[in-house]
Amino acid sequence: MRLYNTITEENKLSLNKPANSDMVYYSELNEWFTTNAFRSFSLKYVIDKCIHYKVGNKEYSVSSGSFMLACKQPHVKAFFDSRTVVKSICIDICPETVAEAFSIISQKEDYNFDNYQAKYFTYPEFFEAVCPAGTTSFAKKLDALVAAIKNGNTEELINKEWFFDLVEKIIYHEYGNYLALNGLHSVKLETRKELFNRLRAGKQFMDENFLTINEVTEISVASNLSEFHFFRSFKQAYGITPYQYLLNKRLELANELISTKNSSITDISLHCNFPDLFTFSKAYKRRYGISPSLARNT
Numbered sequence: 001m002r003l004y005n006t007i008t009e010e011n012k013l014s015l016n017k018p019a020n021s022d023m024v025y026y027s028e029l030n031e032w033f034t035t036n037a038f039r040s041f042s043l044k045y046v047i048d049k050c051i052h053y054k055v056g057n058k059e060y061s062v063s064s065g066s067f068m069l070a071c072k073q074p075h076v077k078a079f080f081d082s083r084t085v086v087k088s089i090c091i092d093i094c095p096e097t098v099a100e101a102f103s104i105i106s107q108k109e110d111y112n113f114d115n116y117q118a119k120y121f122t123y124p125e126f127f128e129a130v131c132p133a134g135t136t137s138f139a140k141k142l143d144a145l146v147a148a149i150k151n152g153n154t155e156e157l158i159n160k161e162w163f164f165d166l167v168e169k170i171i172y173h174e175y176g177n178y179l180a181l182n183g184l185h186s187v188k189l190e191t192r193k194e195l196f197n198r199l200r201a202g203k204q205f206m207d208e209n210f211l212t213i214n215e216v217t218e219i220s221v222a223s224n225l226s227e228f229h230f231f232r233s234f235k236q237a238y239g240i241t242p243y244q245y246l247l248n249k250r251l252e253l254a255n256e257l258i259s260t261k262n263s264s265i266t267d268i269s270l271h272c273n274f275p276d277l278f279t280f281s282k283a284y285k286r287r288y289g290i291s292p293s294l295a296r297n298t
Contacts, residue, residue: 070128180237
């Protein structure tokens, strides 16, 4: 069974794209418009330029190197109009496969085999979001797919097991987001989705700038939330305060640098934005159970 298709200007209106199927579509187009973008569970990955999606009243822009995930849902628009070619990959996955995988991975040993798909990963609980591909566990898989398309050997790469492996990686990537979304204390799902999208923006800002951030205010501005609202909601979603998250990021980097033995402990503490060696040593010992100097000598 063929699991790959190429979309061109010549066939973009005539190519049959069935719903609820496993299929990879690679496209090189100058313009495109559809109102059925999420006919299956989908991963939209943009290789070059930008594609816009409109879900309800909210618009998402997916630019080069980023992707968008969303469950099957009706009336989602996708569109672009470019002087130069827009290159992208759409990976459609059967929603039942995603639901089954999520249930099996997330359930305990005593889960109900006769009802394993109930209540899991159904729209709209798995919400749409745009993320940089390089931060995910399936980044290498997307890179390999792009290379296979370029070299013309997609048939050797794409099979049913390839889809199963991708689904598993997506589940692990999104499971934490699913738990975080449901940890937010808001009655309306749309409110939780909007709030969590802002928290994700703040979390990404921390991931990219954890060495230079000095105040939570900086993060809340990036999230478009008040400082208290960001602090409270981040703790609800992730079970950790923003300060603790930043501290963990700095300690993890410090631990990596200590193992290389290329810099002094003092230099590492300053590089990782600790105010002094004493504060760094205390935090490091609390996290890893030993002092930085002892860790270097082990």
